[in-house]
Amino acid sequence: MQSFKEDFSLAAGSYLLNHSVGRPLKDAEQAFSQQFFAPWKASGVEPWQEWLTVIDQFTMSLAKLFNGSAEEFCPQVNLSSALTKLVMSLPQLAHDKAVVLMSELDFPSMGFALQKALPDSCELRFIPKELDITEADVWQSYINVDIDLVFVSHVYSNTGQQAPLADIVDVAKSKNVLTLIDVAQSAGIVPLDLAALQPDFMIGSSVKWLCGGPGAAYLWVSPQHIEGCQPKDVGWFSHENPFEFDIHNFRYHPTALKFWGGTPSIAPYAIAAHSIGYFAEMGSHKLREHNQWLIDVIAEQFETELVSPRLEAKRSGTLILDFGGKQQQVLAALLRADVSVDLRSEGIRVSPHIYNDMADVERLLSVIKECR
Missing domain, CATH: 3.90.1150.10 (Aspartate Aminotransferase, domain 1)
Known part of the structure; x- marks a missing residue:
């Protein structure tokens, strides 16, 4: 072997x-130096053109790993920020009686973010932690027509359980309920095919099994929802043309990059893109x-x-x-x-x-x- x-x-x-963190690739430092420091040190010209190719490599590697398209991914600083931006962008959650379903076994930070991002009139409903969330019947009994969004951790960090994603997505679609998948604990180690599963949204990080370090999270948006999402936390890189510089004319980027925001970090993604590329190639x-x-x-x-x-x-x-x-x-x-x-x-x-x-x-x- x-x-x-x-x-x-x-x-x-x-x-x-x-x-928790995973171990870095031996050539991670060299890749980081080439992609981040070299464009900065090697000449007196603006390094941004070369730096932004790092983000392209990051989204393309994610697309290969999850069988999606690069334009459906947007870099994020962490999952909590990604979740907050997404929830605040969805018109489906803007009405007074919106309901979001999640499990009590979910990582607390996700619950904190939802509590603050949702309008006060919305309900955050929980599947009790005593129930077996590996069973499709449990999810089916809680995903009712009054649910607007179901938040699902692909796997649960403290119990080692895996959620039955395909069953959850199927029942949610049958009741017109949006699905948001958290792959923080599963990315790289539990296969997930976005084209086959067809959820509505996904958030994840690079810090654990992908060995890509902190600061390189991501948000995936199904192409059917990109146009309808209206992010409120925006910046010049959320713009259709970031270099237009017309303060009176903001137009959303036509891809998932509408969620990007202001001046982006590059360094974390230089490390993560290299590592994710390694694992995406392996499968x-x-x-x-x-x-x-x-x-x-x-x-x-x-x-x-x-x-x-x-x-x-x-x-x-x-x-x-x-x-x-x-x-x-x-x-x-x-x-x-x-x-x-x-x-x-x-x-x-x-x-x-x-x-x-x-x-x-x-x-x-x-x-x-x-x-x-």
């Missing part, structure tokens, strides 16, 4: 914390296959401690283990052994990537067995 360790900057030990299916193979090896050793789903179709790229009263002891032993994992409310989270191998898993298992 091919090893990818040589492509990444890996410290001593076993890094199994890929749901999410290959990443998923390797990840699930290693997860299976670990899961087989822990019949009673396994918290995350056992069925592959229902689980994310993260395995969650609960050792009860020995939780802190196990975590401390793993950290002393340079096995990088973390602890959340449901248990210890373990996330193997393409550069992890059986040696990393055996190291993890050895430490845990000593504690038991």
Whole structure:
């Protein structure tokens, strides 16, 4: 089996914390220098023309990874900002009794953003955290005709569960409900084909499995909605022609870039575009296959401690283990052994990537067995 360790900057030990940051490519610094610093340092001319090609590379890499079109993606500084901009742009949420549905298991920041972005008269409705959000029937029972938008995390960070996206999108379409998919925890590790799924909107980041670092989030808008969206948080790069410089005449950009805003950051996208391009070339299916193979090896050793789903179709790229009263002891032993994992409310989270191998898993298992 091919090893990818040589492509990444890996410290001593076993890094199994890929749901958090991921490891950078070894040539990331060189790519960053070439795309960001070189145009700035190499001549006395304006570097923006070359810098903006970085954004083109970023959106084209995302399009390849998710099987979409580059003009449907817009760079964003983070998911909360992307969500706020989107929600405030939708005429479907402007009426007094608009209802947005999400799960109590969603990342809190998404709930915070929705609470502040929605008009006061709107309702934010929750699927209780006790319900199994891997089951399509749960979603179907909550997606009613009075719902205007359903917010769905592709996978849930604290439980390792995967939402049944295809079923959710299908039932939402049948009831004329908009769908917004959050792929922050799944991008790269759980395949998602936008052309096949056909949701309405998607938000994501580059910081975790895509190993692209913070500051390079993105918003995807279905082509059927681009024209109808009316962003309020705009700037000169939201303009049809940013360099027209007519303060009396604002026209939305005809693509998803209408959500871009003011003078853009370039540096985060130079790193992320390079990394996403690497994984897009490899393909999410290959990443998923390797990840699930290693997860299976670990899961087989822990019949009673396994918290995350056992069925592959229902689980994310993260395995969650609960050792009860020995939780802190196990975590401390793993950290002393340079096995990088973390602890959340449901248990210890373990996330193997393409550069992890059986040696990393055996190291993890050895430490845990000593504690038991």
